[in-house]
Amino acid sequence: MNSNSSSLFSLAHDLLTYGLDGSPIYADQFTRLNRDVYERAIELYNIHGATAEEEAELCLGLLVAFAATIYDNGCKQEYIQNVLDRSWEVLPKLSASLLKVRLLTYCYGEFYDESLAKEAHEIINTWDKAGLSPEQAEIAEELKGFEENQYPFEEVEE
Known part of the structure; x- marks a missing residue:
């Protein structure tokens, strides 16, 4: 970086x-x-x-x-949307890498588009599970956390 x-x-x-x-x-x-x-x-x-x-x-x-x-200076959601738009432009240009998985994960964490999580999992599944780096293990856990808790600030009744 x-x-x-x-x-x-x-x-x-x-x-x-x-x-x-x-x-x-x-x-x-x-x-x-x-x-x-x-x-x-x-x-x-x-x-x-x-x-x-x-x-x-x-x-x-x-x-x-x-x-x-x-x-939040009153524009934070606009900033996030603009960064997401920039991300959509760059994601197809990235090779399958830790960076791409991180970006896919944090984009997924903003609006939970399943295709982003699916692409991140496809890359993660190519990694050697026994030899994951700390960064790879961490982002895999973060993605799992986003998937398991899509409403972190709301109480969901079951």
Whole structure:
């Protein structure tokens, strides 16, 4: 990943997983991390990658950042839709890779189009299950989580 999109993805991922390791969550640190991620996303929003991979990395970082942050300047849903539109343009240009699975997964997490999950699974199924990298295992679990809980902020009666 290029350094800007890589650091945005890393920051946003830290925010998404903040406190999951059992460490205490401090309000000031959580607020600062939220602000930093959101401001970095806004800075990178109008930048486009020079290659399909760079564009995919930017789209991924932006989707993760917007999903992770609590801030909204009133345009967040518009930003997300524009990043999704950019993602649709770049996805067909990507080879079957971890990057493509990540982008498919986070696009799926925005509107749950089954064809995105299916394509991600097709790539994951080509990976050596015994030798998964930590990143491969993590994205496979994230996809599973999105599939099992499509309504994370709603109470669903069964």
